[in-house]
Amino acid sequence: MELREPDVQSGRNILEVTRTLRANLRKSDRKVADVLLESPQRILNATVAETAELADVSQPTVIRFCAAIGCEGFQDLKIRLAQSLALGTPATHSAITDDDTPAAVASKIFDYTISSLDWARHALDMEQMNAAVALILKATHLEFFGFGASAIVAQDLQQKFPLFGIPCNATMDSHQQLMAASMMKPGSVAVAISNTGQTLSIVELARLAREQGAKVISIAGSTQTALFDYSDVVINVETLDNTDIFTPTTSRIAALVAADILSTLVARQLGTPHNQRLVRMKRYLSQMRRNEAF
Amino acid sequence: MELREPDVQSGRNILEVTRTLRANLRKSDRKVADVLLESPQRILNATVAETAELADVSQPTVIRFCAAIGCEGFQDLKIRLAQSLALGTPATHSAITDDDTPAAVASKIFDYTISSLDWARHALDMEQMNAAVALILKATHLEFFGFGASAIVAQDLQQKFPLFGIPCNATMDSHQQLMAASMMKPGSVAVAISNTGQTLSIVELARLAREQGAKVISIAGSTQTALFDYSDVVINVETLDNTDIFTPTTSRIAALVAADILSTLVARQLGTPHNQRLVRMKRYLSQMRRNEAF
DNA sequence: ATCAATTTGGTAATATTGCTACATTGATGA
DNA sequence: TCATCAATGTAGCAATATTACCAAATTGAT
Structure with a gap:
């Protein structure tokens, strides 16, 4: 069925994948994972060197992290991340909190609706x-x-x-x-x-x-x-x-x-x-x- | 207002932007634009050199094209492209034709709905x-x-x-x-x-x-x-x-x-x-x- | 407790890739 | 027809990602 292409289905949403694998990662890789989950938008505009600094690890560790979560390399990670972010921050990350601004609430509701539709499409x-x-x-x-x-x-x-x-x-x-x-x-x-x-x-x-x-x-x-x-x-x-x-x-x-x-x-x-x-x-x-x- | 960050608002959906600007582009840039519109997925996994070859232009032309459509550079283009593609092929590309399979029709309707919501969010x-x-x-x-x-x-x-x-x-x-x-x-x-x-x-x-x-x-x-x-x-x-x-x-x-x-x-x-x-x-x-x- | 064996993580070198300065060609108008 | 400017390519440079290698840490068995 055309809607279930493996490449779309398998590597879906880097952030979700990262969250799932986080526990079984090496200690240093986990540092990178945390930075990624914490501020994905930042990684999107960062180089390997910057990411390494943010996570307080060496550059090769960042590369190894990419491999660990199933990416071809850092570039590949960024591209997948971009796609994940475009579908909105996944639902688990977008719980509406009391101190969200109205604009943030609106944004989260749109995100949530869009991810949900994307989910429905595959199901x-x-x-x-x-x-x-x-x-x-x-x-x-x-x-x-x-x-x-x-x-x-x-x-x-x-x-x-x-x-x-x-x-x-x-x-x-x-x-x-x-x-x-x-x-x-x-x-x-x-x-x-x-x-x-x-x-x-x-x-x-x-x-x-x-x-x-x-x-x-x-x-x-x-x-x-x-x-x-x-x-x-x-x-x-x-x-x-x-x-x-x-x-x-x-x-x-x-x-x-x-x-x-x-x-x-x-x-x-x-x-x-x-x-x-x-x-x-x-x-x-x-x-x-x-x-x-x- | 948080929802209207300039970078998100302005350069939304590279494919749409490219299609709009295509006519006013330099001849060589247009070649790049055509490759991009024709097979965006391919560009996503390509380097500048590969893109240049695909479009039959020199590498700097590819870079210049990126600037022409408002991207910071080639990497930036790829990231934006990834985001655009994640939201589904834009509406103008997804007109439902008579020989689409039912699965393709479903896919296009989802794409269209999701892009439309994304549009509404920013408006x-x-x-x-x-x-x-x-x-x-x-x-x-x-x-x-x-x-x-x-x-x-x-x-x-x-x-x-x-x-x-x-x-x-x-x-x-x-x-x-x-x-x-x-x-x-x-x-x-x-x-x-x-x-x-x-x-x-x-x-x-x-x-x-x-x-x-x-x-x-x-x-x-x-x-x-x-x-x-x-x-x-x-x-x-x-x-x-x-x-x-x-x-x-x-x-x-x-x-x-x-x-x-x-x-x-x-x-x-x-x-x-x-x-x-x-x-x-x-x-x-x-x-x-x-x-x-x- | 100690010593291999194995995993983990960093340093430094290398390869790749993207980008810029400059030169060349082609187009436009006086 | 020449001068001027825009467009495009060549070549070199800078940045960025990746690999090879080595040191430290961890683990497990004796």
Whole structure:
């Protein structure tokens, strides 16, 4: 699968790797590791000599450290470090503290969201995604289920899929959801969204839909969930979870991206005539935006 | 403002910068630029000599090229390039084509979303954000307005702010919105969300809210919008816009991140007692998830 | 406790790489 | 057509990274 190139996957995030290996490093190498973890940005603009001085070790030690954490040399380290930093300081480093300035908080939230998306990208299983597209293309009607943050994702999907001419629906009222699920039939497809995959009502809706002969696609944060048993396809949207109170809910954002991918793939399969309709629809919507009053 | 360090702001995304400047470059420099744009990954692992050979120019030309696009030297170029590549191939390079595999489509959508968030991060004006926090802290009641994709952002905010004990509301029905806006009064704060900032109904709601003496915070994709005239604070959530039909709507995702930042900053200001309540609330919600049936 | 054996870390030499000064060529305009 | 200036290459230099080698420290077995 193209998304899982070894070079991207293996040597991911020097800072994480360093943190992991730190304990088994030589004493002097550890000094270098500490400087790296402490002020990566500084190393990025430093030479071997400067780094050696910062860590209070000799220059060759710095080189040996590079080898120890699996880099080709100092240059290679810098390049990998640059890439790691671009994705934002990894989540473990970016806990929001009380004395962060508002700008720092903003920066950390962006970092966290971006790393989280990067994580989700690598965890995404394209086979399941393709299977979901296939199911949707054959569907006579779609139903989106989600609570809380996942309700937002359901609503987002509900805004997209009518554009493809596929009849669909998303209700937030749990009684109406229950009715909708029990009225499903072979040919219908239910999309159940739940980050935990444990939300009882959602599992119940999936079970019900399936009992009626409908297919179930679930979008969840893990494949090992209660929802799994009642799903034909599971789109896995893994995110970095963090128990910190201040941590934003990145799962909904990753799920929205998954929704983008799903809808884009469906749109492509529907081919050109449909896409032209889509263009017209987009144009119409933007006109409406300008003219519409009450 | 920490988020706008010149070195980060100015030389962002080498590939984009190179593409923009390409036309005004010296002939030989352009050769280097073309190699860079063509196979950036290759340059990343190359020396000056190798790059010179690839571009069929002399080594000093490569160095001069670095200076021409605003880099300190070749090393600096490589580091910036590494960062640019880590954020995914920039949007302009990642137009989704008909013969992309599904995996490639997924990859491009992730890339596009991540670059877009990175863009939004640098465009975010923290002074306005802080002003918004100040307004919200003094508010007696909040009202969130948004249509279409922005309705999702409104709903997201509506899920968060009650946790802070601030009475708030978000309706999607335009008549109820109209009523809500006209019932606002001094002390109320309206949050108007619109990517274009031109959506007539939203502008109208903002005007109305303000007429009643309420403060208006707008979340928009640009500061130069019709909404601006009726806003006390404008949170600018710029995204890379792209007219391609397949392009996902990243504006809503960026707006959600802005919402995360806003709510986190408010939570911090409210201080510890409130945060404890927040923890209790989170715990309660996750319990409900497990036990809740119909 | 003592002596190999092995690991670790520093010094100094070397190779590589990036950069600058200067010369040459090509282009532009009076 | 010549003078002037910009553009590009050649050659040498400076910096930077890397390797070879040796000394010190650590470990383990007798």
